[in-house]
Amino acid sequence: MRNTWLIARRELASYFTSPIAYAVTAVFLVVAGYLFWVILYYSREATMRYLFYNVTTLLLLVGPALTMRLVAEERRTGTIELLLTSPVRDGEVIAGKFLAALGLWALMLAMTLVYPLLLKLLGNPDLGPIASGYLGLLLAGGAVLALGVIASTVTSNQVIAALVAFGLSLLLWLTDALQGIASGTLGSFFSYLSMSTHFYDFAKGVIDTKDVLFFLSLIFGALFVATRLLEARRWKL
Amino acid sequence: MIEVEHLTKRYGDLTAIEDLSFTVHQGEILGFLGPNGAGKTTTMRILSGYMPPSAGTARVAGYDLSESSLEVRRRIGYLPETVPLYPEMTVSAYLEYMAALRGVTRPDRAARDAMEACGIADRHDTLIGKLSKGYRQRVGLAQALIHDPEVLILDEPTIGLDPRQIIEVRNLIKSLGGRRTIILSTHILPEASQVCERVMIINKGRLVAEDTPERLTARLRGAQQLAVQVARPARETLSVLESIPGVLRVHEQEIGRYEIESALDGDPRPRIAEAIVQHGWGLLELRPVGMSLEEIFLTLTTEDAAEPAGQAPAQAAPAPRRQGGKAR
Numbered sequence: 003m004r005n006t007w008l009i010a011r012r013e014l015a016s017y018f019t020s021p022i023a024y025a026v027t028a029v030f031l032v033v034a035g036y037l038f039w040v041i042l043y044y045s046r047e048a049t050m051r052y053l054f055y056n057v058t059t060l061l062l063l064v065g066p067a068l069t070m071r072l073v074a075e076e077r078r079t080g081t082i083e084l085l086l087t088s089p090v091r092d093g094e095v096i097a098g099k100f101l102a103a104l105g106l107w108a109l110m111l112a113m114t115l116v117y118p119l120l121l122k123l124l125g126n127p128d129l130g131p132i133a134s135g136y137l138g139l140l141l142a143g144g145a146v147l148a149l150g151v152i153a154s155t156v157t158s159n160q161v162i163a164a165l166v167a168f169g170l171s172l173l174l175w176l177t178d179a180l181q182g183i184a185s186g187t188l189g190s191f192f193s194y195l196s197m198s199t200h201f202y203d204f205a206k207g208v209i210d211t212k213d214v215l216f217f218l219s220l221i222f223g224a225l226f227v228a229t230r231l232l233e234a235r236r237w238k239l
Numbered sequence: 240m241i242e243v244e245h246l247t248k249r250y251g252d253l254t255a256i257e258d259l260s261f262t263v264h265q266g267e268i269l270g271f272l273g274p275n276g277a278g279k280t281t282t283m284r285i286l287s288g289y290m291p292p293s294a295g296t297a298r299v300a301g302y303d304l305s306e307s308s309l310e311v312r313r314r315i316g317y318l319p320e321t322v323p324l325y326p327e328m329t330v331s332a333y334l335e336y337m338a339a340l341r342g343v344t345r346p347d348r349a350a351r352d353a354m355e356a357c358g359i360a361d362r363h364d365t366l367i368g369k370l371s372k373g374y375r376q377r378v379g380l381a382q383a384l385i386h387d388p389e390v391l392i393l394d395e396p397t398i399g400l401d402p403r404q405i406i407e408v409r410n411l412i413k414s415l416g417g418r419r420t421i422i423l424s425t426h427i428l429p430e431a432s433q434v435c436e437r438v439m440i441i442n443k444g445r446l447v448a449e450d451t452p453e454r455l456t457a458r459l460r461g462a463q464q465l466a467v468q469v470a471r472p473a474r475e476t477l478s479v480l481e482s483i484p485g486v487l488r489v490h491e492q493e494i495g496r497y498e499i500e501s502a503l504d505g506d507p508r509p510r511i512a513e514a515i516v517q518h519g520w521g522l523l524e525l526r527p528v529g530m531s532l533e534e535i536f537l538t539l540t541t542e543d544a545a546e547p548a549g550q551a552p553a554q555a556a557p558a559p560r561r562q563g564g565k566a567r
């Protein structure tokens with residue numbers, strides 16, 4: 003646990019010494035702000051529901067950018083050799099890296115809290131759905147980032163790591179599109195697998211335990227797979 | 240302290256180390272000498288817990304490497320060959336991080352002590368990416384020492400340093416011995432003999448020889464070749480040189496130039512010089528021809544008529560292994 007925290011802290015600090023974190027945060031905030039005003043202008047509703055949907059699209063791009071270097075860069079420069087020969091479990095390494103990315107994502111979300119504040123000044127928004135929407139974004143972000151950690155573990159090339167992360171996340175985001183192709187149980191299974199299905203409720207203002215569990219199992223499952231992959235990589239160094 | 244038994248590592252078809260067995264005693268400085276590709280880094284990576292062997296076992300400080308990797312890693316300080324560091328961190332931040340990862344209770348104090356020991360205290364606030372090669376090497380050493388480990392594994396710790404830095408690092412390593420058990424790899428024979436109490440020579444993944452540096456050097460000196468040049472060679476020069484005690488063989492390379500192979504015991508150089516001067520042939524040159532590592536391995540392996548190293552790994556014949564320097 004302590005090791006996880008140590009690794010997460012170092013990783014978070016190193017985000018802020020690289021231009022990537024600043025660039026990603028800046029792009030995210032600019033686009034999110036633009037979307038906020040456009041949606042507000044057309045809908046004239048004090049709601050953030052539509053913004054949440056759009057931010058998930060942004061997440062699919064931002065997530066891989068946050069996770070691509072986590073393990074891949076250590077592998078490229080060789081620093082992983084000292085990390086993996088320290089008395090630290092592989093699971094702690096993966097968890098620490100993940101938490102650093104999640105921390106940055108949470109920070110980025112926190113910076114968008116000015117928009118609900120603006121809505122509060124301009125109108126009378128329902129705060130419940132806004133809170134649940136933010137929870138949904140945090141959980142969906144966690145899932146995308148955990149998938150990104152997997153991608154970063156299998157390669158030492160950051161670009162490949164980002165592409166694999168994007169591909170994995172997009173597939174899991176859109177499996178509900180297969181609902182129409184397969185019918186019956188298989189169709190609903192595809193729908194169940196889809197992150198967008200589970201995010202939908204959060205944006206509407208509903209916090210369903212099933213949705214929360216879905217995202218949590220996705221996060222833990224992905225981190226477990228990443229840990230196994232990291233262990234397996236020791237065998238074929 | 241370290242017991243290695245039948246360690247083998249294969250990368251696909253390539254056998255990097257084969258059936259390596261050795262022990263290192265507490266407080267000993269063991270040199271791991273071999274040319275590039277001998278399998279030094281592979282062995283050290285296995286001992287440090289970075290990767291598992293294909294076969295064989297290793298125990299460090301009483302813990303089996305495959306069963307209690309974490310316990311072993313707690314007790315080891317490791318300096319990888321490439322000295323991988325985080326360029327965006329300052330020296331002290333990096334060392335405190337490494338100390339904390341190794342479970343040190345006061346990382347700040349440990350970092351300060353390690354910087355002091357390695358002579359980098361004046362650079363504690365410098366970004367690692369801005370350090371010179373010599374300083375980076377010392378930061379690497381400092382992180383290996385930071386948790387006061389029982390065992391130090393140093394992979395070519397002086398590679399890429401300038402001569403002055405090499406001497407400093409060697410002295411530093413020597414000063415660390417005694418209490419700690421140290422394995423250090425090198426492809427430079429003089430380095431192994433200066434720093435280490437015992438030297439293991441490996442070539443192509445196999446143990447070729449194991450001895451104290453003094454006895455190894457003695458064995459090698461015997462096999463050393465001398466280059467001799469005289470100004471006025473006579474008809475009988477060759478036979479006179481051949482008859483000198485201690486001279487095994489003389490090759491006349493060109494008129495007046497000879498290559499002399501000398502025996503194991505006794506340095507024949509004074510007698511050679513004397514004979515040449517007595518006959519008035521005009522001694523121009525008499526110098527030992529340094530042997531390359533490859534020649535050293537060849538000498539050591541053929542001395543015993545052992546099988547040539549690095550052949551037919553499928554036969555898995557035990558590598559020639561000896562204790563004590565035999566004189567011929």
Ligand SMILES: Nc1ncnc2c1ncn2[C@@H]1O[C@H](COP(=O)(O)OP(=O)(O)O)[C@@H](O)[C@H]1O
Pocket residue numbers: 239250253254255273274275276277278279280281282
């Ligand atoms: N990751 C790897 N994959 C495949 N072959 C490797 C790998 N690492 C080392 N080797 C090979 O194993 C042999 C031993 O290498 P190494 O242990 O690095 O030797 P040394 O450190 O003595 O120079 C070499 O032939 C090298 O090419």
Ligand SMILES: [Mg+2]
Pocket residue numbers: 276279280281320394395
């Ligand atoms: Mg090496």
